[in-house]
Amino acid sequence: xxxxxxxxxxxxxxxxxxxxxxxxxxxxxxxxxxxxxxxxxxxxxxxxxxxxxxxxxxxxxxxxxxxxxxxxxxxxxxxxxxxxxxxxxxxxxxxxxxxxxxxxxxxxxxxxxxxxxxxxxxxxxxxxxxxxxxxxxxxxxxxxxxxxxxxxxxxxxxxxxxxxxxxxxxxxxxxxxxxxxxxxxxxxxxxxxxxxxxxxxxxxxxxxxxxxxxxxxxxxxxxxxxxxxxxxxxxxxxxxxxxxxxxxxxxxxxxxxxxxxxxxxxxxxxxxxxxxxxxxxxxxxxxxxxxxxxxxxxxxxxxxxxxxxxxxxxxxxxxxxxxxxxxxxxxxxxxxxxxxxxxxxxxxxxxxxxxxxxxxxxxxxxxxxxxxxxxxxxxxxxxxxxxxxxxxxxxxxxxxxxxxxxxxxxxxxxxxxxxxxxxxxxxxxxxxxxxxxxxxx
Numbered sequence: 001x002x003x004x005x006x007x008x009x010x011x012x013x014x015x016x017x018x019x020x021x022x023x024x025x026x027x028x029x030x031x032x033x034x035x036x037x038x039x040x041x042x043x044x045x046x047x048x049x050x051x052x053x054x055x056x057x058x059x060x061x062x063x064x065x066x067x068x069x070x071x072x073x074x075x076x077x078x079x080x081x082x083x084x085x086x087x088x089x090x091x092x093x094x095x096x097x098x099x100x101x102x103x104x105x106x107x108x109x110x111x112x113x114x115x116x117x118x119x120x121x122x123x124x125x126x127x128x129x130x131x132x133x134x135x136x137x138x139x140x141x142x143x144x145x146x147x148x149x150x151x152x153x154x155x156x157x158x159x160x161x162x163x164x165x166x167x168x169x170x171x172x173x174x175x176x177x178x179x180x181x182x183x184x185x186x187x188x189x190x191x192x193x194x195x196x197x198x199x200x201x202x203x204x205x206x207x208x209x210x211x212x213x214x215x216x217x218x219x220x221x222x223x224x225x226x227x228x229x230x231x232x233x234x235x236x237x238x239x240x241x242x243x244x245x246x247x248x249x250x251x252x253x254x255x256x257x258x259x260x261x262x263x264x265x266x267x268x269x270x271x272x273x274x275x276x277x278x279x280x281x282x283x284x285x286x287x288x289x290x291x292x293x294x295x296x297x298x299x300x301x302x303x304x305x306x307x308x309x310x311x312x313x314x315x316x317x318x319x320x321x322x323x324x325x326x327x328x329x330x331x332x333x334x335x336x337x338x339x340x341x342x343x344x345x346x347x348x349x350x351x352x353x354x355x356x357x358x359x360x361x362x363x364x365x366x367x368x369x370x371x372x373x374x375x376x377x378x379x380x381x382x383x384x385x386x387x388x389x390x391x392x393x394x395x396x397x398x399x400x401x402x403x404x405x406x407x408x409x410x411x412x413x414x415x416x417x418x419x420x421x422x423x424x425x426x427x428x429x430x431x432x433x434x435x436x437x438x439x440x441x
Contacts, residue, residue: 002335004049005034006041013184020181024321024349024425031350037334042183048343052350054357054380056333060325060344062387070389071326071343077179078427081172081202082255083248086392096235098392101249104229105392112224113151114296114399120150121404122292130438133417137434140265141166144258147400152250153212154223161208168205169255172198173427209247226253253393259428260319261397265404266434268313271364272409273416273436278366279409282309283441286406296403303402306409308366310401314383316364317421321349321429323385348382349429412438 007030012019019026027050030038036053051057060068069075069090079088086097103109124143142163149162175198179186189195213227222228230249234240241249272279285305293299323346330340353361357380359368367373384391391397408414414436422432 004037004039004336005030006039009042012040012042016182020178022423022425023181024423027347027350031347037336047339048345049338050345050347052347052354053334054351054354057323057346057348057351057382058379058386059333060346061323061382061385061389064331065387065389067328067331068325068344069328071324073180073324073343077176080199081176082251083202083206083244085245085248085252087252087256094389097241097245097249098388100233100235100241101230102392104226104233105396107395109229110396110399111297113226113396114300114403115294116150116154116225117147117400118291118296118403120147121400121407125407128438130412130440133435133437135433136269136436137262137266137431140262140434141258143404144261144265144400145254147261148254148257150225151396152226152253153216154225154227158212161212165205165208165254166258168201169259172202173255173259177426205251206247209250210243213243213246213250256391257393257397259430261400263317263319263428263430264310264314264397265401266431267317267421268310268401268405269408269414269436270416270418270421270431270434271313271316272309272405273414274418274421275364278309278364279413282306282405282409283413286410289406289410291403291407300399300402303406304371305366306402306406307398308369310398310405311369311383312364312366315352315358315381316362317423317429317431318348318352318383319428319430320383320385320391321425322347323382351380351382354380408438410441412440414438 015026030050031052037049037051037056040048040050042048070088074088075084075090082088084093086094086101089097121143124139124146127139127142145162145166146159149158175189175194179189179195186195216227217231227250230241230246232240272282282305285303289299289302291299325344325346327338327340327342327344331338352358355361369377378386384394384397416436418433418435424430424432
């Protein structure tokens with residue numbers, strides 16, 4: 001059996017400040033020094049393996065997915081803040097709920113939500129201030145959050161409560177980042193009451209959602225939105241989802257659904273702002289599109305280049321920049337033996353920039369996703385994951401992003417004063433700043 005390099009606990013502790021701020025340079029350094037896979041030893045029963053090997057990633061996510069489940073980073077650490085749902089569960093419990101919820105996100109079902117999506121986006125864009133330099137990350141976050149809210153509940157009076165829900169989500173994420181990157185200090189976070197404070201906030205978020213759900217059920221109205229689909233979904237025995245489970249699933253939809261989309265939108269707009277000629281090419285595609293006519297799906301089919309720009313932005317800056325898995329049984333991968341309970345961190349960020357698989361990997365080139373150029377990227381392009389646990393909302397997110405980018409590019413040209421795009425890896429990958437100026441056309 002082959003062996004892989006093991007990074008000592010001392011080395012991790014020595015770099016703890018840099019890792020807390022941004023772990024990606026630490027990952028890149030060891031990938032460069034030790035190849036596509038290395039191990040970190042954080043204690044007797046705490047071993048993490050990092051890989052950017054596409055064969056290994058596909059093996060874990062697809063070919064042998066039954067031996068790999070979400071690690072405690074999500075099931076326990078994230079789960080305690082957002083509940084036990086699709087994102088934070090494993091095994092039979094996950095399979096049962098995936099089968100139940102999946103039909104609500106089928107492309108045919110989403111067609112009915114597109115008009116709601118467009119109306120929500122148009123309403124949010126009224127807040128955009130032209131001709132001034134501004135960090136658009138908060139605005140994109142608000143917009144993505146409201147799109148999820150409107151698609152779920154079809155109500156226009158939720159803004160104040162949705163803002164509170166969003167604030168709690170962001171604060172709890174920052175706490176979770178500290179727990180994940182400084183696992184040896186969890187005892188301190190417990191002792192000082194930090195974790196207890198954020199768990200209390202999580203209960204407040206669930207209470208807000210429960211009130212909204214109660215109001216909706218009491219109204220007796222059917223609106224054919226996501227909430228109606230979830231409310232009408234049944235298990236195989238014909239029963240409906242219990243209230244507690246419904247709240248957890250809705251909270252997870254908000255948590256996972258808005259942040260990744262907002263981040264991808266910001267990166268796409270920044271890249272287009274830095275490539276004026278590509279932005280003008282995009283304008284030529286979108287300037288005749290009109291989502292207000294109805295038949296939004298037909299309009300979306302006219303925007304292949306818009307989609308390519310988003311796909312390329314998600315290659316360079318994948319919001320889900322790593323996936324975690326824990327092995328259920330011992331396994332052998334690439335002639336290396338691994339014991340059960342090994343935690344794997346699959347580096348999508350590194351894989352998407354791997355020079356063995358991408359020509360000029362650091363360049364922003366939407367044409368690599370054009371139909372005439374497109375190769376089979378399924379072995380090394382995972383913006384939404386892969387296998388049975390692929391993101392259930394991938395089509396929803398892509399439709400939303402295409403509509404937003406198309407509307408913005410039709411109305412404005414945009415520039416940025418930023419010389420380089422700096423990243424801020426939290427639970428998802430986000431830009432440190434997304435400063436843009438929107439100039440009316």
